[in-house]
Amino acid sequence: MSETAKSDLVTFETREGVAVIMINNPPVNALGADVRAGLHAAVKRAQDDTAVGAIVIGAEGRSFPAGADVREFGKPRATPILSQVCDLIEASQKPVIAAIHGTALGGGFEIALACHYRIAQQGTRLGLPEITLGVLPGGGGTQRVPRITGAGPALELMMTGKPVTAERAQALGLIDQIAERNVDKAAFATARNMIAQGTAPRPTRDRAEGLGDPAAFSDAVEHWRAQAAKRPVPAAAKIVDCVERAMLLPFDNGIAFERAAFDECEPGPEATALRHAFFAERRAAKVPELAGATLREVHKIGVVGAGTMGAGIAISCLDAGFPVTLIERDQEGLDRGVARIKTNYDRSIAKGRIDTATGDARMARLTGTTDMAQLADVDLVIEAVFEDEQVKRDVFAQLDAVMRPGAILATNTSYLDINALAATISRPEDVVGYHFFSPAHIMKLLEVVVGDKTDPNVVATGFALAKKLRKVPVRAGVADGFIGNRVLAAYRLAADFMLEDGASPAQIDAAMRAYGFPVGPYQVLDMAGLDISWARRKRLAATRDPNERYVAIGDLICEQGWFGQKAGRGYYVHDQDNGPIENPEVLDIIAAERARKGITPRMFSREEIQSRCLDAMANEGARLLEEGVALRPSDIDVVKIFGYGFPRHKGGPMMAADQRGLLSVMNGLKERSAEEPRFWAPSPLFNELIKNGRRFSDMNNG
Known part of the structure; x- marks a missing residue:
């Protein structure tokens, strides 16, 4: 006998003693609050129904749940939260089979891990990409995966964020079977066989294959802990700590540790910036x-x-x-x-x-x-x-x-x-x-x-x-x-002013690398070729305001034929054996220019270098918004992240300005405006936003 009950997002059907629960939340079956509530209710109903002997959890459309609803991040969660749904599934006294297809990522994969058995359709990809959003698996993934695979494969999965194929997942023990075509049909047949054979549930929390070699487990933890120390996102170290707890603590204590770590990372500036970058990329396509x-x-x-x-x-x-x-x-x-x-x-x-x-x-x-x-x-x-x-x-x-x-x-x-x-x-x-x-x-x-x-x-x-x-x-x-090179020009000009006033190319480059850029502005110039920006400066020379401060250091370097890496010499000397080293003759040129202009060089701290460069970028971005060259602040951030190496975990120059505080940025611009009024004068947009209690991110809607 078949009985069907439907909600908007989760369906429940019983056939031949099997409860078939299907998630239907297109396009990717994200595990939002309503889906979690529907899934929780359906699983509980199946457990309470004496006519049900086994449960299948699958999904309609193109994919098994491809993760949580990212729009909920940074906000209070409606119950049941994901870990509660996973715990309910795992605690079932009837075997639960996950029928997986498409992609099972993040919370979707954690739902599958909470099931007792997993069947994946050929071509399925599975993973835990939470690190790319500055958080860690929060539905038990850090505790369940290492119990099956050990610490090495578990940490590789979580620290890289890269999904694995169904074949690789099966080799690791994360799935039990690969179905060539119809995974729902295969899972249903498996459920019927389990009922006939009296197959018992197999809670992942009770598995211990991955815990059998404590020394190897510990070695993997230490290896990835060293890797995490190099990462700018705090979640990386938290992931390693959580996986270590899978060996050291009882399961429930490990879950509590994971939850606390997730709650600590989720509201942090890095996670906030990474979520912003995630949405900004998608928003940019709306024109x-x-x-x-x-x-x-x-x-x-x-x-x-x-x-x-x-x-x-x-x-x-x-x-x-x-x-x-x-x-x-x-x-x-x-x-x-x-x-x-x-x-x-x-x-x-x-x-x-x-x-x-x-x-x-x-x-x-x-x-x-x-x-x-x-x-x-x-x-x-x-x-x-x-x-x-x-x-x-x-x-x-x-x-x-x-x-x-x-x-x-x-x-x-x-x-x-x-x-x-x-x-x-x-x-x-x-x-x-x-x-x-x-x-x-x-x-x-x-x-x-x-x-x-x-x-x-x-x-x-x-x-x-x-x-x-x-x-x-x-x-x-x-x-x-346009957007990117206009903001880049402001970044470089802020750097050039500091170069003339006392900083060195290597010092400025080091400060921006410390902020998160892969290379600094003068390294980029050498890599791209100094003649390119020189040609632009010569093109604009006739229209340049003679009252504006002009830094001629780059021109003087180019006049020597030092066009950067391709010429073997630019701001740096490019030696294949020793790598790029600071060009002492460029330092002489800089010193001569300071003397010619009567500039007494001063020291710049790393923080001041970063602040000046970032403020200049945000100010130029605000001008682009005023002029209508950019549609929204987040578009500027996307350009700088994907085209210019701006660190993704900082969210882009406009998001970074929001996080530093627009009033602080505007005050910094005002303080410097005496040095070069045309360049440092704050865009009126700063004052308008501050006066109305708004930020750049408030301009991204629509």
């Missing part, structure tokens, strides 16, 4: 042009320019399955570009990232030519030639003559005025900026720059294409440097 948009079809792509950037863009498009026509002005340059692409795939094959057949298939989609007319049938052209306005104007004119009507012309410019470029051709509505970041096939950020006449459908198509290219798109308006 006004998507409303009512009709996407233009993109089947074939052209890339003009086969240099480092053009080759990287071509690789991104080839990887996404697009046929690509690569254009260069001469055969020699084209051959170099094609060789770059081939070398990239050869390396990927050698490292096992792709197989030979995949590499060959991608190269087969590439057509190289010096004939611009070959772009007549493509749907989108990405121009990636040298960052010079006249060069790009010439390319635009050629493309205007050969591209079919309705084809999109995207320019990969870092600074140039897209409106001015678009005005030189007959189809300004088809022009958009696609600002890729080098190396373009690796970096995830894509600034989609919207000109005054850009068709909204072209913008929407850019966001759809970014998804296919596995990029994180952010909408930007037209401005010198």
Whole structure:
């Protein structure tokens, strides 16, 4: 006899003595309060029903629960909390089978771990990624996993946050069976067999396979404790402590320890910033042009320019399955570009990232030519030639003559005025900026720059294409440097002022690395090439206000031919044997400039260096918001995190300003405004937000 009862999010059905409980909370079956309540009630009902001999817990749609509802983080939890649901499942006197498909992540995996038996469909991925949000598993994961796997595999799962395949999970003992197709059907059949055979529950809390070698367990804990000490997120050390308690404490005490550790980490600044970054990335995809948009079809792509950037863009498009026509002005340059692409795939094959057949298939989609007319049938052209306005104007004119009507012309410019470029051709509505970041096939950020006449459908198509290219798109308006490079310029200028006033390049770089950047601003300049920013400064020289403070140190270095890493010398001397060391001749140049300007050098603490750089970035971000170049503060944060190495656990410059306090940031800007009023004057947006008791994060809604 079958009996079915339904709620909005959890269904309950009994068939042949099996209670089938299904979670149905699309798109990812997140374990929000209502789902937890429904699951708790359904499990209790199954336990109380004398006609039920076994329980199956599964999920509708594309996946088993892929985690908690992140929107609940940082807020009081409605009961039952996840650990209470897990405890109820595990305490069942009737065997409980988890039917897992898609992804079982975080709380979803912890629900499965609380079940007595686990069957996963082929292709399922399982993991505990809580560390990426600055927290730790809070539903018993730190106590149940090591009881099965030992400390080593458990800590690797939790400390990396990377999911494992069903096959790997089965090898570790985390699942019992892999179903080739219908996991729900396999779990139901298993439940019926368990009823027939009188199979008893098997609580994970009572398992001890992973605890059998205390020495190995302890060694793994110490190894990961050393790794945790290098991590900026407190949850890393807490995870190690919790897993250690799985060996040292009774289960219930270990669960209590885990709960306390979770509650300590969840409201912390790192976890708050990481949640902000998580939502900011998703929010950035919501742009006004998507409303009512009709996407233009993109089947074939052209890339003009086969240099480092053009080759990287071509690789991104080839990887996404697009046929690509690569254009260069001469055969020699084209051959170099094609060789770059081939070398990239050869390396990927050698490292096992792709197989030979995949590499060959991608190269087969590439057509190289010096004939611009070959772009007549493509749907989108990405121009990636040298960052010079006249060069790009010439390319635009050629493309205007050969591209079919309705084809999109995207320019990969870092600074140039897209409106001015678009005005030189007959189809300004088809022009958009696609600002890729080098190396373009690796970096995830894509600034989609919207000109005054850009068709909204072209913008929407850019966001759809970014998804296919596995990029994180952010909408930007037209401005010198758009979002990312405009904020970068403020960061570098704040650093340059300190350089002239007494700090050294190495001191500034060390301070920003200590904050969390992978490299400091002068290391980045050397890596990118000092001639690039020098060319921009020369381009802007004619319009520069003579009353503004100008730091010429970078120009003087470039005049020596020291363009950074590629020249073997820049702010640092790049020696293959000894690595980059501070360039003593640059220190001489700095000292001479200080003397020429009559500057008496002073000391800067690490904290002051960080504060000045961060305040400058937040202030420039506020100006971008005032000008409408950025839609929302969180978009600025996404750009800086994904394109410029801003530490994710700090949330980006706007989130960091919120956490430091807007009043404190504004006061710091005011104090420095006497030094350079035009640069340090606080954006009026600070005062407006402070006056109304708001923060930058309050501008992110919508």
